[in-house]
Each structure stands twice: as C-alpha cells, then as structure tokens.
Amino acid sequence: MVPLKNSPGSPVFYDPRGRRWRHVRRTYLALGIVATAVTAIFIASVLSAPFLPRYDLRPLKNLPHPADLKPQPRAVLPNAREVKAKKEQAELQKAYLQTPRVPGRHPELMQVAPPANAPLPAPASFGAKQLSIGFYIDWDESSYSSLERNLNRLDWLMPQWAHLVTPDKPGDRSIADDLTNADSEAEHDQALKALNLIRQKRPQLPIIPIVQNLSNEKWEKDVLAKAVADENSRQALITAISNFVEQNKFAGVCIDFEETLPETHANLLRFMQELHAAFQPRGWLVVQSVPFDDQQWHYKDYAAASDYLLLMAYDEHYAGKEAGSIASQGWYESLLSKRMNELNPAKTIIALGSYGYDWTEGKNAQEISFQEAVIHANESEAQIEWDSATRNPHYEYDEEDESHHIVWFLDAVTAFNQMRAASGYHPAGFALWRMGSEDPSLWSVFGTDEANPSPESLRKMSYGYEVDFEGTGELLKVQASPHEGERGISVDANTGFISSESYDNKKIPTSYVIERTGDHPGWIALTFDDGPDPKWTPRILDILKQENVPATFFVMGKNGQAYPDLLRREVNEGHEIGNHTFTHPNLGEIPGRVTDLELNATQRLIESITGRSTVLFRPPYFGDAEADRPEEVEPAIRARDLGYIMVGLRIDPGDWKLGANPDEIVQKTIERAEDTNPETRGQVILLHDSGGDREARGGAHSL
Numbered sequence: 001m002v003p004l005k006n007s008p009g010s011p012v013f014y015d016p017r018g019r020r021w022r023h024v025r026r027t028y029l030a031l032g033i034v035a036t037a038v039t040a041i042f043i044a045s046v047l048s049a050p051f052l053p054r055y056d057l058r059p060l061k062n063l064p065h066p067a068d069l070k071p072q073p074r075a076v077l078p079n080a081r082e083v084k085a086k087k088e089q090a091e092l093q094k095a096y097l098q099t100p101r102v103p104g105r106h107p108e109l110m111q112v113a114p115p116a117n118a119p120l121p122a123p124a125s126f127g128a129k130q131l132s133i134g135f136y137i138d139w140d141e142s143s144y145s146s147l148e149r150n151l152n153r154l155d156w157l158m159p160q161w162a163h164l165v166t167p168d169k170p171g172d173r174s175i176a177d178d179l180t181n182a183d184s185e186a187e188h189d190q191a192l193k194a195l196n197l198i199r200q201k202r203p204q205l206p207i208i209p210i211v212q213n214l215s216n217e218k219w220e221k222d223v224l225a226k227a228v229a230d231e232n233s234r235q236a237l238i239t240a241i242s243n244f245v246e247q248n249k250f251a252g253v254c255i256d257f258e259e260t261l262p263e264t265h266a267n268l269l270r271f272m273q274e275l276h277a278a279f280q281p282r283g284w285l286v287v288q289s290v291p292f293d294d295q296q297w298h299y300k301d302y303a304a305a306s307d308y309l310l311l312m313a314y315d316e317h318y319a320g321k322e323a324g325s326i327a328s329q330g331w332y333e334s335l336l337s338k339r340m341n342e343l344n345p346a347k348t349i350i351a352l353g354s355y356g357y358d359w360t361e362g363k364n365a366q367e368i369s370f371q372e373a374v375i376h377a378n379e380s381e382a383q384i385e386w387d388s389a390t391r392n393p394h395y396e397y398d399e400e401d402e403s404h405h406i407v408w409f410l411d412a413v414t415a416f417n418q419m420r421a422a423s424g425y426h427p428a429g430f431a432l433w434r435m436g437s438e439d440p441s442l443w444s445v446f447g448t449d450e451a452n453p454s455p456e457s458l459r460k461m462s463y464g465y466e467v468d469f470e471g472t473g474e475l476l477k478v479q480a481s482p483h484e485g486e487r488g489i490s491v492d493a494n495t496g497f498i499s500s501e502s503y504d505n506k507k508i509p510t511s512y513v514i515e516r517t518g519d520h521p522g523w524i525a526l527t528f529d530d531g532p533d534p535k536w537t538p539r540i541l542d543i544l545k546q547e548n549v550p551a552t553f554f555v556m557g558k559n560g561q562a563y564p565d566l567l568r569r570e571v572n573e574g575h576e577i578g579n580h581t582f583t584h585p586n587l588g589e590i591p592g593r594v595t596d597l598e599l600n601a602t603q604r605l606i607e608s609i610t611g612r613s614t615v616l617f618r619p620p621y622f623g624d625a626e627a628d629r630p631e632e633v634e635p636a637i638r639a640r641d642l643g644y645i646m647v648g649l650r651i652d653p654g655d656w657k658l659g660a661n662p663d664e665i666v667q668k669t670i671e672r673a674e675d676t677n678p679e680t681r682g683q684v685i686l687l688h689d690s691g692g693d694r695e696a697r698g699g700a701h702s703l
C-alpha cells in the first residue's frame, strides 16, 4: 500500500510495516476526516501541516507475489469491451424485472416489522404433543443460525433479552433489555435481527423473553435482593417488565433469577405472586425457571405463583466444579421423579442441555458447543467414548502446552433418552438450552409432530451452525462445502432407550471451510467502498497522491458508469479497483444467478472504462464480509467460482455512521491494527468514498 519506490512490479494492496505505521496513521487521519465529511477546515489544517511525513521506504523481501493480487490487463479491443459491458447490464436489468428487487439493507438495521395484530394463540393444550421451546441468545451468531434453520419447529421462543439493573433514582427502569439498550452494539443488532426474522417468517410465534439477574456473566444476588425487597421496588419491577412485554407484543415473561440468597426467597415468592396477579388478567404467561434440585426452593409454592415452572435439568457438573457428566441419566431420572412427585406435570417444562464443558487443571472449565466438542475431538485425535454408567459422551486430550483436558458434553442421544424418560409424566413441554450450541441432529426428535419419534434418525449427524476458518489473514476463499456425518447407536428393544452410541472421527460432520490468506503482520491496507463519488473521491485521491499511498477502491458498477473519469483516475494513479457489485444489493436476499450478473456487469464495466479487470471482491452488507454463518457462504462460493478473492474488512471504524468523529475513527483503527493476535488482528481498513447515500439513508447504508 505504501509505495515502494523503484519497485514497479510490487503489489499495491498491502501496506508495509512497523516503524512506518506512525506515518500511515497520520495519512489515515487525513483520510478519515475526508471520509467522514466533517469539516473542510480540518482537511485544510491537516493537509497544510508541515509535519506530514514523506515516505522513504526500503523494498521489503517477503512481498506477496504480484500475480496474487494485481489485476492482469486484458488485451481486448475497446469496442468489444463496451459491447460486453452493455450486454451484461442489459442482462442484469432483465433479471431484476423478473426478480422482486429487494433494496440492499444492512440486516441489523432493518426496520422491525410491527407486531402482528392477530391475537396471540391461547396457551397450548396438552394432547400428545409437548411444547418445544428454544432458548435464544445474542452473544453468539450460531444462535441466530439455529433459529433460522429451526424456526418452524418451535412452539415458543425464549430469548435472553433482559436483566435487572439497580435504578439510580426512583422512577428509573429496573430492567435493561437488548432491544433498546443492550450492553453491546453487537448484541443489540443480534436481538433486532432475531425479532425481525420472527416478525417476518412466523409472526404468530409466541416470544417469552427471559429476565435474569445476570450481568457481565455474574449472577447478581444483591441486585435481586434489592429489586424484590419491598412493595415499591417489586411494583417498579413489575411495571418495567409489563412495559417491555406490552411494547413488543410478547406472550409473557420467563423469570430466571439464580444463586438467590436464602433470605431473599420470601420476597422473591411474594414478587412472583404479585407478577402473576398482574399478568393473568392481561393474558400474559408467567414462566419461572428453577434449579433442578435445591432444597432452598419451595417448588410447590413457586409453582402456584406462575403458569409454568421450568426445571433446568443440567449442570450436574459445571464450570466451577470437578469434571464429570453434565446430566447423567441416573441423576436426571431420580431428580425428575422427585420433582414430579410434588409438581403438576401439565404445568412443568423440562429444560434440556445440549452443550459441553472442557475442563483443564487450574482453570475454570470452558463452555463449548456440540460442534466445538466433536471438531476438537477430531483435531486432537481423541476418541469420544460413551460412558455406560452416566450415559453421557466424553473424551480427554492433551494440548500442545501439555495441559490435560477432560471434555463432557450432551448431544441428541442424551436428549432423546431424557425426553423418553420424561414422556411417562406428560410434562407440558421441553426447552432447549440453547439454540446454536446444540447437536443439530436433535431436531429430528425435538419439536417433531410425532409423539414417539424413532431414535434411528439420530444415526445421521447434520453439520453445525458455524463456519470453519483456517489460516490467518483477510483474503478469503471457500475451500470445502458441508458434509453430513454419522454415528452408531444401539437401541434397547425392551425399553426403547438408546443404550450406547459411538463416534468415529472420520465420520464427523463438517461445515463450510474458508481459507484465510494474506496475513502480513505490520502491514495495513486502505480500502474505500461504494464510490466513485464526484464530491469525495477526488479529495481522497488528492490526499493519497500527496502522501504517495495507494489504496483499493471497491466500486459500485452503477457509480463507475456515472463517473468513468474518476474510475480512470483511480487506476492511472496506481490504485487497485475491486468489485462491490453493480447496484449494491444484499446478496443474501437475491438469487445466486443475479449475484453472478451483479459481479459480471461490474467487471465488464471496469474493463470497458479502464482496460483492466479485477480479481478482488467485497460483498455489500456482510458485516466483516467473513461469512460467519453457513447461510452467508453462498455468495462467496459464487464469487469464488467466478474467480474472485474475497477481501474482508476487520477494521471497520464505522465512518458510515452518522455523527462518526475522526478521532474515534482513528482510535478504533489503531486499536484493531495494533492487536497482536493473528486470529483477530485487523489489516484491512474499510472507509467509504461515497457519502451522499449515507446522508439520504439516515445511516442505514453501510459497508
């Protein structure tokens, strides 16, 4: 990126290195300012600043090979090029006449569709089919993937969307929720995305959000004690929860207060009674989740103060405890029998786990997903064993640092046995903790219409919810498509339980594999998306020229067509051109063949104007463009098949957001670039050289 003098063949996509970073930073400050369109005075002051560095660079040894990145000029006659460009555009236009044109949208910023007006379904009546309930969380994208894949299997969704806060002064809200004021922007986006999905695809699905006393991964006993301490605080909490339910047209609430102090129970029970009394006349459900077995909890009293008690039937061994089964069949059956002796099964929901823990000496165990558990067993060449005493799978392995690890997990087979053991009691339903960490095969027995699903379907293992990345760097290429796997099971013909299962590392399902390349620590690349634009592109080009810094412009075909001179100037001044589609659609929302046309029309246009073609591609709207979920990989495969390299954007300082300020943009960039972890370090910086749309769309236009 920073030019290497007297080195004409060198690539311009990357930026060398270490000690020059300080200089690049200053140039970047200037660019950030222009891109954010803050003030012309600022630009003038920075440009005229005498301390701006001149580059005086030595050539570096290990540059990427030019052929990797540099578009190769093609010897095509100008006329023929123009003809081709016109033809591709006509094709694209024709395709859009036949395909409903979905305006490009950043999924997280889409308007949440208004709740359906139809009345909510009545609480389920209990025939043969039990309720199937999914817990949803915002802090892992795999939860959204599972929701998308399994939405039609759910009777209720329980999203982890709210937690207690201590009000600063009387009248302040006593809960915080992810839909309005999440702790992190990413969680807020995930919550809106999930709500949107449900409102569009299954508007009648009852949503029963969980309210917890959990904050920063800690159960807040004292915050809870205060929140239910007296009549005033309890009523304030009930009002806050009622508003949350009413505003979003939820079907009720699930109260999940854990690690309760013994002295809090009397007040908590009073709170549940008051909440239930407030919710009942409005037709809202009250569910309370409770530990599977804790003598401090008076189960019968709590059951009387809610519509449903939800028994959390997992964590027999957990992170702060010694390694062991997470829900052994014997432990589960004996506690279930104990609870069912005192509770009405028709008002009881059993929550099953599908996740694992990885224990190692001297550290708190790590919670892992099913997918992580089996992939890790494969990678560390460990053999997954079925423990016949507990009927839970487990394995052990040694890390390169010689630490010894013990992994126990729950899968679709353990869930099948647990559901089978509970079926005799006819509980109201089963809940899954949690969507995204589960064994995907679970859905062949969970949330099906069959009263007694056959265990045979569990032999097939479906691939997981995460994409596998290999290598480091921000140039991305899809290497492999998903494969299903299989496992062995033995079914006891007398009891119908699965008596054992066997895993074969060679038959473990695999997801998409994406290879990362182009990692060059200490280098950075400047990229500008969405242009060219008559207002901003010339100013940015002036600065780049003055500082002798090449960049990559991911152009929109439409804009390139409108401003061909700017496109030519970019190329003439030594910059790279990349393909950012012709009309900037969300590629996740259009058919694959239209994606092809979007890319081809842009490519032909670039060729006809500049006489060069490009191998670089960046899809609009895809977060960091890295396709974290299998559902996002399809456009990447299309692009690969057309010969493109996808370029990520780890460093997104958010210049497209309204009110972005240059200092923050620079600060964010420096933080990401100075990260020393190759798994997260950013080298490719995303900026925008087209600003008009940004203002017009009120921030909805991004990436």
Ligand SMILES: [Zn+2]
Residues within 6 Å of the ligand: 529, 530, 580, 584, 620, 621, 702, 703
């Ligand atoms: Zn864009």
